[in-house]
Amino acid sequence: MPNRIRGISVFILCAILVLLLRLAQIQLLEPESFGKHHINLLEESVKQRAQEFLLDDGRGEFYDKNGRALTGTKVPSLVLFPFLKDMDWDVEALAEILNVTPEEIEAAVRTAEKPIVFGRPLTEEEMEKINRLKIPGAFAVYKETDGKDTIAAQLIGVIGENGKLFRERYPDRSGSAKTPVGLTGLQKGFDEFLIPDENSRLVFHVDGKGDPLFGLHVRYISPANPYTPLKAIMTIDGEIQREAERIADLHKMKKGGIVLLDIETNSVLALVSRPNLDRANPFSGDGSKNFPVEAQIPGSVFKTVIAAAAIEEGIVPPDRQFDCDRPITGEGEAERKLGVLDFPASFAQSCNYTFAQLAKELAEKDKNLIEKYAERLGLLEPVGWRGDVFRLPDFRQLPDEEGGRVFLNDEERRDKNFAALTGIGQKNVRITPLAAANMMAAIARGGEKKQVRFVSEIRYADGSTMFSFPEQRMAGENISPDTAKALQKLLRGVVEKEKGTGSALNRLPAAVAGKSGTAETNRYAGEKQLLNKWFVGYFPYEKPKYALAVVNLEVFADEGSVLPIFADMVKYLHGKGS
The missing domain is CATH 3.40.710.10 (DD-peptidase/beta-lactamase superfamily)
Known part of the structure; x- marks a missing residue:
């Protein structure tokens, strides 16, 4: 009998020790990268008790040579939280600013299960007026766009959530499976510089039913580092790039590309690849390729x-x-x-x-x-x-x-x-x-x-130079x-x-x-x-300024001449006076 009790005691002590070790692993050793799937337990715990609205994934962005944003454009937007449906709030005042009916706003909130962007992009004046109302659950903020209209799409490249790739590239860096990484193009080449430290978001704590906790306080969380995210200043001219893409499409370029170089600096001013990138399925078909x-x-x-x-x-x-x-x-x-x-x-x-x-x-x-x-x-x-x-x-x-x-x-x-x-x-x-x-x-x-x-x-982020190529x-x-x-x-x-x-x-x-x-x-x-x-x-x-290559791939002998495309580019650049 004493041996039996002793065995049970040892078993219980071992079980307690295993549980303590597991608890230490969860809370102390691997809270941000737990298990074989490297789950961020801190993030997951927050998700269970909060509603979040992502404003900016925190990744560095690309700009053209004139400082115009080519990715991650920030749009003034109205964000509405779903708990508004259970509150009495000044929907009429908000509707008047937006020039819509209160019923339109109430209908949008009533069907929302998560925070939503309502209506069209705002003006600066509208943003100020909305935020002065101080309505809990209604915020005028800058929201990052989805990049569907990005020019030079194949050159800039594609990003995506790939936890395995993130851990392979950055084994010593904190992050989650949802951290966006560069998969192709310049996004891949400059990933080391652009990878986000932290995103910007609105966070509202809720109970198990989605009802507010801690009053009606919504927190704005943003990166603490004033120097990030970094900006990659490209050599392309956004205006010339758009025109080059227009010319390619005007001449029905199905497969091929255009490359325009500034001879003096030997920099790319425009680079077009066709067919277009399908952002819904970025790795399907020829649109995924950068033919130039x-x-x-x-x-x-x-x-x-x-x-x-x-x-x-x-x-x-x-x-x-x-x-x-x-x-x-x-x-x-x-x-x-x-x-x-x-x-x-x-x-x-x-x-x-x-x-x-x-x-x-x-x-x-x-x-x-x-x-x-x-x-x-x-x-x-x-x-x-x-x-x-x-x-x-x-x-x-x-x-x-x-x-x-x-x-x-x-x-x-x-x-x-x-x-x-x-x-x-x-x-x-x-x-x-x-x-x-x-x-x-x-x-x-x-x-x-x-x-x-x-x-x-x-x-x-403050505009000062980190590195010049x-x-x-x-x-x-x-x-x-x-x-x-x-x-x-x-x-x-x-x-x-x-x-x-x-x-x-x-x-x-x-x-x-x-x-x-x-x-x-x-x-x-x-x-x-x-x-x-x-x-x-x-x-x-006489005074060379531009080098230009135009190629139409896999066309019939009686179609797809590239001379009209080349000619249109020359005429445009000459008319531009650049």
């Missing part, structure tokens, strides 16, 4: 690389002629007969035979030459800004950006047929529209290639200034010459230099092959 930073088949745009290599390697003397009635193999007749052309005319009219032949000669001279010049023009590595930022080594502004390529392996480098097709931007050649625009900017500058900035600086050169060699000058003349010839593939752009208010491209893809609609159509260039030719 994805590597595409460039077609004849890549002839710019072959031209640069041929000039520097001295294989195109002024008197050299090419039979452009011949196909790229050199045997038989080409589908598009252009006659006998010199090198500048071959470039202007985009003669495939010329550049297939030159590519083979370059490969015979050195199998790595084509890739060498692609690298010198900045087409192989991602071109977005990267560098050390505080404790973040090799920080990339846009981690989703892809690099380019010329060949897949050494066998392809040694194959003459591969070299010929590579010379006209086919086979395994891939470049991004962003890199193509950056190549044009480098040529316009005299050959110097630079990294592309999307964000110029990070600011504290300097202009930076891209690593590696450049083409020579003489080669750049020769390329400038070739690119101008594409537009200026009567039979140039860009001659439709010759009567614009600003002189354009550039290169067209029509690339065959391995995709078909029925029996019709789909093509990628490009035009990349810069303007004004």
